[in-house]
Amino acid sequence: MVFERDDAIGGILRYGIPEFKLEKKIIQRRVKILEEEGIRFKTKINIGIDYKAKQLVKEFDAVCIACGSRTPRDLSIPGRNLSGINFAMDYLIQSNRRVQGERIPTEELIDAQDKRVVVIGGGDTGADCVGVAHRQGAACVMQIEIMPKPQTCRTQDLPWPRYPLLLKSSTSHEEGGMRDWSVLTKKFIGLGSKLTKLACVRVEFKKDPQGCPLMQEIAGSDFEIEVDLVILALGFLHPEKKGLIQELELDLDPRGNVKTDEKFMTSKKDVFACGDMRRGQSLIVWAIAEGRRAAYKIDKYLMGQSILSEL
Template sequence: MGKPTGFLDYEREDAKASSPKERIKNFNEFHEHLSEEKQKCQAARCMDCGVPFCQNGKVISGMVSGCPLNNLVPEWNDLLYHGNMEQAYNRLHKTNNFPEFTSRVCPALCEKACTCSLYGDAVSVRDNEYSIIENAYKEGYASAKKPSVRTGKKVAVIGSGPSGLAVADQLNKRGHSVTVYERDDRVGGLLMYGIPNMKLEKHVIDRKVNIMKEEGIKFITGVNVGKDIKASVLLKQYDKVVLACGSRNPRDIKAEGRDAKGIYFAVDFLTSTTKSLLDNDLKEGTFISAKGKDVVVIGGGDTGNDCVGTAIRHGAKSVIQLEMMPKAPDKRAENNPWPEWPRICKTDYGQEEAIAVFGNDPRIYQTTVKEFKKDKSGNLTKLVLVKLEAKKDEKTGRLNMVEIPGSEYEVNCQLVLIAAGFLGSENYVTKEFKVDITDRTNVATKAGKYATSVPNVFTAGDMHRGQSLVVWAIREGRDCAREVDESLMGYTML
């Protein structure tokens, strides 16, 4: 490496975030990134560790350790340190089609597996990635590069989330003609409407999509395949079809009073905010508003946190976030050693903002909703919450969270946001294409493959593997594109 003692010479320094009370005034990204020279020092911390767990991307104890894309992290850190920014971009882009997205929204599995994190602070890989890709746009390295030869083969990609975009990008580079169908009015899938603007400003997506258009990819928005256009029509028009429609079937909460007015799925709440923000700068009455309301978010993951941050920006009166499971430890437990993914409690941006605004962490652990209470007009007014405890099922041996008798209590609530995850793909698409599905309603394929049970139809992303990370969606899209290319050409160079 360029500076073998860099991890000893420099302390980790992250991009500075605006204070919680300042950043909730708008929906903009809120990190101030380091100067080029300071970022070089951070890249110098990448040590010559011999075995780069950061780019491993393998399952250890049931969890992925390192980057699923196998990003060449030590290589582009070294190039960044030496100031060879064009080559750093080339090495980064070799494995990752969309570093402009992952450097903003990825939970940085690479950093959790970094050798430096064994006894100290990990290398700031994600910030280094951000520095490389934004410099590439500034200097023109990331500009459009049209394929020099076209194969004459046509592929339709259904869905423009990260997996669909990755499929399209890879196949277009190979010279195939790609058309992407998106049912929403804008390209990006959950990147556009599922991830709030403060995590990923939408001009970043538009910037990349415009480059992909210049490179020859055709995007058709506002067309819901399976409803507006038949599978048979697409299979006649295109040599291959790729289903990358995501895992958009939300998990519901079944409790008395579920039909009360004021209960929404998280994805609908987040979508309405972003769409209104882009269409009319949050004109009143054009989105699901949390203003002045007691809000309860059901679910403790990233989406739940996004709901907390969004509700606070709306001007919520109070915000509570319910988690069924016990609080994770603040530090790694002995049975969770490096380089496993750390199962620890993380306080994310939305929770930080709730602490700053309301004076306490919004999360309530081992708790769920037992009843939704409503007034005579059907409007939600209160929730009956109940505490949970873990008990072992005598038949299966599994631990289940069960109610503690007599632990019920009420809280005021006029808006509930259900962020309990997703169950799988939406069946109107799978039924239209007549593809086999798994017991989790994901599209079925052979292990490690992407071809479905229907000839010429492939699948990738959350629709294939279930709800997951953006970085996994990109990996799925790249691997699917390779299989599609091989089926078209008899061999592949992807």
């Protein structure tokens, strides 16, 4: 049995990743296969809120939690309470719902049409927001990033086999818009309660005596960007603590993710964890691999042996 708090199965694949990157009919096709295999899905049930997690643990021999890692990193600077500043996931979830034909009440609508849009955060989530803003008919789209512009090919400081921290450009970037790096956002400026500008400054990175990067503002490099809509795509901190994690009093690792042992079991007996909830915001391939490995471990735990692949 799979419990899901949303109205449809798929997690970020359904409500985070835009339709232009992953068509939702692909997810629907997979869900149908899983249903035909005998898996039962119950949507609109928030475990820890609608259905007590302790009750679930009593009713099932094993429980695997795979609730993702969605607590967004915020930007606590002056003006943060102005209207027109939204988290990336709020924007992407709503946009996916609209693409599926859902009507969003006007007062809740986050729409880029004819607006000057700034996406703060230069990662993949930010790139998805850029693509969505283009499709909604934004007047202009800019993506800014605090870190310096990455190299386009490996340098001496970045030899193989180290992970290549190179400049990535997605189809959303090929479609248009501007990108800027080494930009620190200092302040949101508004007219009344409405956002109108971003106050920014350029930064450079030096190394401290221990060799750690040290960010310094470049004197006199302050500038402003006129903006109507800001999307915060600054990454994710850890899973949501409220609800399930708090109720089960689960131990967390130093990064705030759910801690498990080598059997994928959490600090609570018979409760297992996998995916982003265990390893932090990651990749689909990892979520699939973790799910499979957890399934093997749980099967072995319950049955003493397993015919599933350990991977």
